[in-house]
Amino acid sequence: MSSAAPSPVVAPAVTENPTVQICRGINGLDKVVLRDFRGSSVEVYLYGAHVTSWKNEHGEELLFVSSKAIFKPPKAIRGGIPICFPQFSNLGPLEAHGFARNRFWSVDPSPPPFPVNSSNKTYVDLLLKSTEEDMKIWPHSFEFRLRVTLGPAGDLMLTSRIRNTNPDGKPFTFTFAYHTYFSVSDISEVRVEGLETLDYLDNLQNRQRFTEQGDAITFESEVDKIYLSTPTKIAILDHEKKRTFVIRKDGLSDAVVWNPWDKKAKSMADFGDDEYKHMLCIEAAAIEKPITLKPGEEWKGRQELSAVPSSYCSGQLDPRRVLQGS
Numbered sequence: 001m002s003s004a005a006p007s008p009v010v011a012p013a014v015t016e017n018p019t020v021q022i023c024r025g026i027n028g029l030d031k032v033v034l035r036d037f038r039g040s041s042v043e044v045y046l047y048g049a050h051v052t053s054w055k056n057e058h059g060e061e062l063l064f065v066s067s068k069a070i071f072k073p074p075k076a077i078r079g080g081i082p083i084c085f086p087q088f089s090n091l092g093p094l095e096a097h098g099f100a101r102n103r104f105w106s107v108d109p110s111p112p113p114f115p116v117n118s119s120n121k122t123y124v125d126l127l128l129k130s131t132e133e134d135m136k137i138w139p140h141s142f143e144f145r146l147r148v149t150l151g152p153a154g155d156l157m158l159t160s161r162i163r164n165t166n167p168d169g170k171p172f173t174f175t176f177a178y179h180t181y182f183s184v185s186d187i188s189e190v191r192v193e194g195l196e197t198l199d200y201l202d203n204l205q206n207r208q209r210f211t212e213q214g215d216a217i218t219f220e221s222e223v224d225k226i227y228l229s230t231p232t233k234i235a236i237l238d239h240e241k242k243r244t245f246v247i248r249k250d251g252l253s254d255a256v257v258w259n260p261w262d263k264k265a266k267s268m269a270d271f272g273d274d275e276y277k278h279m280l281c282i283e284a285a286a287i288e289k290p291i292t293l294k295p296g297e298e299w300k301g302r303q304e305l306s307a308v309p310s311s312y313c314s315g316q317l318d319p320r321r322v323l324q325g326s
């Protein structure tokens, strides 16, 4: 894969819309910045269609990106929201988490009509099409469209549409994840709600299957689990920051929970030794039941992230209400 970044095709929607701008980021890599007049913002690099920043109206960063992240192909950026496609982790012959996260995407010059009618104008459509290079390692022709939207309330939506464009009638099968790194105050104080009593595959025990206990999940050591057939809403409660992240997902039945803790953190060159204390990955995913598409068929997988102020003491927002509420 050539490391030279292709110059981006800039779609009119991008150039004419003041809330959507293309500019140069780290190492001169192109990124798109979405801004909302209330102050929230999102940054997504064309390299990997990788969201690297999501800030609320106070300018507070909600995603974790390692201080040692490498913004240079072919390495994937450590943090933000890497996209795992067409293979999650080492569940197949390809490099870990597939190749979409270390390919150059383009701004989609003519996106097909979007499945949901939205008045929201603060979005960008990105496109990845299979190349001859890709076909050598994954012999399938596809079109991957990703819409990144900054919602009026500062929510961040990612909608993937993957189409099989094989001319030879062949179906293809893939696994998928939005490998989201959330920024948290202190991992040992964080609770995750919505995965109680579910079955999971433990990546630290040869993917053996276990059942989660009945309480919210807390963290005191390395965790690497694939929760199966989860509810469509999951919450991360960060008491210290009086913040609750709500993850809503559609078309993505599983959720991966990952924190490398201290030993694994030290083994990763693009990750700081103590950074595990301030990040948590909750990854909306399709793993247990891989997706198969016949030519002409299209799959849609969507995640919506919101960060709501929560404070136990005032009882303003009971997390259980978050999960059961609207």
Ligand code: TA6
Pocket: 076, 089, 096, 097, 179, 203, 224, 256, 258, 281, 283
């Ligand atoms: O999603 C969890 C996981 O698969 C872990 O096993 C860990 O390897 C992590 O992803 C990071 O993977 P990466 O290839 O980005 O180093």
